Amino acid sequence: MIKYKDNLYKMMQDNKVQIFDTTLRDGEQVPGCKLDTKQKLVIAERLDLLGVNVIEAGFPVSSPGDFKSVSEIAKIIKNATVCGLTRAVENDIKVAAEALKFAKYPRIHTGIGTSDSHIKFKFNSTREAVIERAVKAVSYSKSFVEDVEFYAEDAGRTDNEFLARVCEAVIKAGATVLNIPDTTGYCLPEEYGAKMKYLRENVKGIEKVILSCHCHNDLGMATANSIAGVINGARQIECTINGIGERAGNTALEEVVMVLKQHPYLNLETSINTKLLYDTSILVRESMGMPVQPNKAIVGANAFAHSSGIHQDGVIKNRETYEIMDPEDVGVTESAIILTARSGRAALAYRAKKIGYELTKVQLDVAYTSFLEFADKQKEIKDDDIHAIMKVVNKISKIVMA
Ligand code: KIV
Numbered sequence: 001m002i003k004y005k006d007n008l009y010k011m012m013q014d015n016k017v018q019i020f021d022t023t024l025r026d027g028e029q030v031p032g033c034k035l036d037t038k039q040k041l042v043i044a045e046r047l048d049l050l051g052v053n054v055i056e057a058g059f060p061v062s063s064p065g066d067f068k069s070v071s072e073i074a075k076i077i078k079n080a081t082v083c084g085l086t087r088a089v090e091n092d093i094k095v096a097a098e099a100l101k102f103a104k105y106p107r108i109h110t111g112i113g114t115s116d117s118h119i120k121f122k123f124n125s126t127r128e129a130v131i132e133r134a135v136k137a138v139s140y141s142k143s144f145v146e147d148v149e150f151y152a153e154d155a156g157r158t159d160n161e162f163l164a165r166v167c168e169a170v171i172k173a174g175a176t177v178l179n180i181p182d183t184t185g186y187c188l189p190e191e192y193g194a195k196m197k198y199l200r201e202n203v204k205g206i207e208k209v210i211l212s213c214h215c216h217n218d219l220g221m222a223t224a225n226s227i228a229g230v231i232n233g234a235r236q237i238e239c240t241i242n243g244i245g246e247r248a249g250n251t252a253l254e255e256v257v258m259v260l261k262q263h264p265y266l267n268l269e270t271s272i273n274t275k276l277l278y279d280t281s282i283l284v285r286e287s288m289g290m291p292v293q294p295n296k297a298i299v300g301a302n303a304f305a306h307s308s309g310i311h312q313d314g315v316i317k318n319r320e321t322y323e324i325m326d327p328e329d330v331g332v333t334e335s336a337i338i339l340t341a342r343s344g345r346a347a348l349a350y351r352a353k354k355i356g357y358e359l360t361k362v363q364l365d366v367a368y369t370s371f372l373e374f375a376d377k378q379k380e381i382k383d384d385d386i387h388a389i390m391k392v393v394n395k396i397s398k399i400v401m402a
């Protein structure tokens with residue numbers, strides 16, 4: 001029997017929120033995002049460096065390729081727990097255990113749907129039979145590894161009293177982590193938080209396990225729901241880089257990590273080296289060929305870009321007027337001042353100085369008139385355009401180079 005991390009019990013009692021990354025499993029399920037083993041190994045190593053606590057490396061029984069990826073990742077990862085997904089099916093569990101056998105810290109992630117909709121339409125079964133299958137899956141997983149996470153699929157739409165019964169039964173069977181997925185992204189933050197609180201208050205043995213948030217983004221609430229979950233006692237968040245995942249995606253790792261960092265009074269910490277967030281986002285975006293929307297929080301191209309005159313003037317005077325975090329904290333070198341027809345004199349003078357032109361007030365007035373003519377014709381003014389504008393100004397009045 002392989003031991004799980006010695007400090008697991010310590011971690012679940014304090015203010016540390018475990019980051020469980022599922023980019024290589026839930027994220028990779030997205031059509032077009034398929035990765036080969038080599039690409040997965042590069043991403044897994046980067047996630048380990050980033051400081052995630054758990055890497056869900058794949059669903060080993062799903063294909064020989066996925067089995068190989070999980071097994072190769074298990075061999076090389078030095079710090080994080082490596083996890084493999086299974087259904088509550090003996091063969092899935094056996095195959096996952098085989099794939100994980102070389103992991104320093106292996107975890108089997110097994111589970112079953114618990115909502116009435118899943119029980120009736122997916123399994124044509126009953127609540128009692130589902131509890132029995134859940135318990136069997138956890139007990140069987142425990143015969144291979146100590147660290148067993150149980151997921152109650154569609155927990156978001158599962159009746160809380162029944163969910164509590166399932167949780168109690170799988171804790172008795174030895175589960176170490178209880179994953180409460182909002183599989184369809186339906187819950188409101190208050191509702192999801194209340195679910196965690198209910199489980200903490202009504203499940204015997206709950207203090208022995210880590211409660212985990214796994215939220216999908218169908219209504220754009222995955223991050224808010226995960227945060228509500230940890231405020232109400234969960235100590236693990238399952239998430240993906242750039243929020244990729246089924247349909248509208250999973251909780252974005254970079255978002256939850258930065259929410260906790262920027263709100264220190266919550267007294268909840270992660271072990272993520274946030275300065276690596278931007279580069280990791282680029283690595284995942286490029287390996288999967290999955291673009292990131294420009295207005296995506298934290299890692300989108302416009303996340304630290306300012307384009308209106310009023311905002312630019314404020315940011316040039318003091319970054320904190322319009323930025324609630326330092327771009328360097330997430331690995332972005334600096335805020336961007338984008339010059340458009342909405343920009344003011346302050347932004348033009350700022351950019352001109354950056355590329356070498358120190359303008360007097362009169363020169364700036366002349367330059368600004370010419371700038372607006374350029375800007376009305378094109379979406380954005382680039383440095384080459386500024387050089388052209390400065391040639392016009394120089395003819396009237398000699399500019400001192402900065
Ligand atoms: O969304 C979900 O319910 C899942 C489980 C398989 C953990 O991804």
Ligand code: ZN
Pocket residue numbers: 026181183214216
């Ligand atoms: Zn999921």
